[in-house]
Amino acid sequence: MKELLERKKGLRRKVLIVDDEAIEREMLGDMLSDLYETGYAGNGREALDTIRDESAAISLILLDLYMPKPDGYDLLKIIRGDPALRRIPVIVLTAEKGSEVECLQMGAADFITKPYDAPEVIRARVGRSIELAEDSVIIHETQRDELTGLFNKEFFFEYGKLLDSQNGNTPMDAVIVDINRFRIVNELYGRAYGDMVLKKIGVGIHSLVNKTGGLACRFDSNSFCLYVPHDEKLREKLPDYISQVRETLGGARITVRIGVYSDDGSTDEMERRFDRAKLACRKLRNTYSTGFNFYNSELHEKELYAERLISDIDTALAEGQFRVWFQPKYDISGDKPRIASAEALVRWAHPEFGMISPGIFIPLFEDNGLIHKLDSYVWNNAAAEIKRLRDSYGITLPVSVNVSRVDIFDPRLGDELTEIVTANGITENELLLEITESAYTDDSRQIIDTVSALRERGFRIEMDDFGCGYSSLNMLTSLPLDALKLDMKFIRHITDRPKDSRLVSIMIEIARLLEVPVIAEGVETREQAELLKKMGCDIIQGYYFSKPLPAEGFEALIKTEKGGLLC
Ligand code: C2E
Ligand code: CA
Ligand code: CA
Secondary structure (H helix, E strand, O other): OHHHHHHHOOOOOEEEEEOOOHHHHHHHHHHHOOOOEEEEEOOHHHHHHHHHHOOOOEEEEEEEOOOOOOOHHHHHHHHHHOOOOOOOOEEEEEOOHHHHHHHHHOOOOEEEEOOOOOHHHHHHHHHHHHHHHHHHHHHHHHHEOOOOOOEEHHHHHHHHHHHHHHHOOOOEEEEEEEEOOHHHHHHHHOHHHHHHHHHHHHHHHHHHHHHHOOEEEEEEOOEEEEEEEOOOOHHHHHHHHHHHHHHHOOOOOOOEEEEEEOOOOOOOOHHHHHHHHHHHHHOOOOOOOOEEEEOOHHHHHHHHHHHHHHHHHHHHHHOOOEEEEEEEEEEOOOOOOEEEEEEEEEEEEEOOOEEEOHHHHHHHHHHOOOHHHHHHHHHHHHHHHHHHHHHHHOOOOOEEEEEOHHHHOOOOHHHHHHHHHHHOOOOHHHEEEEEEHHHHHHOHHHHHHHHHHHHHOOOOEEEEEEOOOOOOHHHHHHOOOOEEEEOHHHHHOOOOOHHHHHHHHHHHHHHHHHOOOEEEEOOOOHHHHHHHHHHOOOEEEOOOOOOOEEHHHHHHHHHHHHHHOOO
8 A cells, every 4th residue: 555655656657568579569668668667578478477476566567468378368367366466457459459348348457459559649548547546446445444354434434325325215234243352352362363353254244245235344443334235034144144254263262242223214324323233232241252132122212311311411510410429438447447438429310310320321421421521520529528528527538539431531630630629628638539440451551650640649549340350460569559449249249159258358368469458349238247357358338337328418427427537
């Protein structure tokens, strides 16, 4: 590609003249050698050798049809049939006008009859053929994903829409194929292996699209889109298609999730169909096995609900519909548990839908780039609450806030948090930052740098949902953190599943190694609390001590427990 663009910029192109008559070769050479570098071959075999050796350098071939075997016809067939040579345009030379159509059908770019016309005409035809061929290669290459040969995303959508506008009402299905945990595949087996997987899946998709009609593209690093004529039986056929592609992958343990938006006669835009296929795909939560899911009316309802929540966020912020609740974290290392800090958790008192849990709207806002507005609001509220508690009760109670993975990519994050603590009259070490473990595995270097910078400013970092991400021990030792928060799912069965309690003790060991305290979250019973204390856990958060409380309720709790609080 680069090479071609360079050549477009005016380097001399090479033209190969193939004719068994020396006089004819010379005549053509004389006409072209001031504009082009010329090469010559006096028979088919010699021509083929030169073409193979210099295929990258040759811009055009002038080919005499009638030569001893292999003749011009044979050569043309070979060139057109070889993917490495196909891009070279061939202009056929012959005294016989009748073969024109046949040669053009065989893929010749143009035709020049003997005896030759004026040199200007020949030069113009050569020039035009070279330009057309180079343009088409450039277009072809910019339309395609280099690795798989499928369309790239931009052209895919452009062509798809063009197809829709030409095809009128032909119903089309949108299919999205997502390779599960592809990043891990790359990490475990290397990039070359990952590329091989992509190529093979690409080939499978290509052949499917060729069979059924339609288009396909590589959508991003690990997913593909197919836009194919509607097929009533797609649901039944999918398992077959999947196992065909699987076979080509041999023993590779690759699994995919497939989301389908099957045309129901709607006139939706292509992009929207793919959004829906994507949604159906996302709903397949199991990322360890192959599965598919069709967009349906239930998903449609959920989608409408989600859209409604998204469109309501600004009004909700302006009208104070979001409420910040607080859940205390108890230090259990002493004789008597005492409140050590709290976590700020947001709720939405929606005027129509009632109280909505963050588990519903947070992921939605994270996907739509809206989370930052809400998080800022919560951080400010939490900071104000810390100040209020100090002013009213003379206590310093740190409060942790959740920092979304998306927030961490914002270069202004540190400044913003500092501004918030300053504006609210508190200090950096009172606003604790909870960052989920899985955030670190996305793009660890950048995240580690950002989080280290936050820590240098004086913020303390708690790693949330510990045990759910993929941090290696090695990585953990280099992470900037001040506490580990064990994920709730390990606590749930800690008293009745020996495996879970062993896991928790290992995680507590790790925290010891890192010299940071451990917070156990989701503790609901006395048995769990006692066992955790015995295991050496430092801090407990959970319904056993208190559910998250509205600010007033939390203040009431502080008042009753004030005696045991740090002053
Ligand atoms: P998380 O950060 O892991 O928060 C802990 C969740 O566990 C909270 O759910 C809390 O109410 C719940 N929980 C606490 N103790 C117990 C217990 O003993 N048993 C059970 N079953 N659950 C317990 P919540 O408030 O629904 O929040 C869910 C998630 O939403 C949070 O998980 C967090 O990831 C996210 N979230 C909440 N508020 C915010 C926020 O302001 N910003 C961001 N970015 N995310 C938030
Ligand atoms: Ca949290
Ligand atoms: Ca958590």
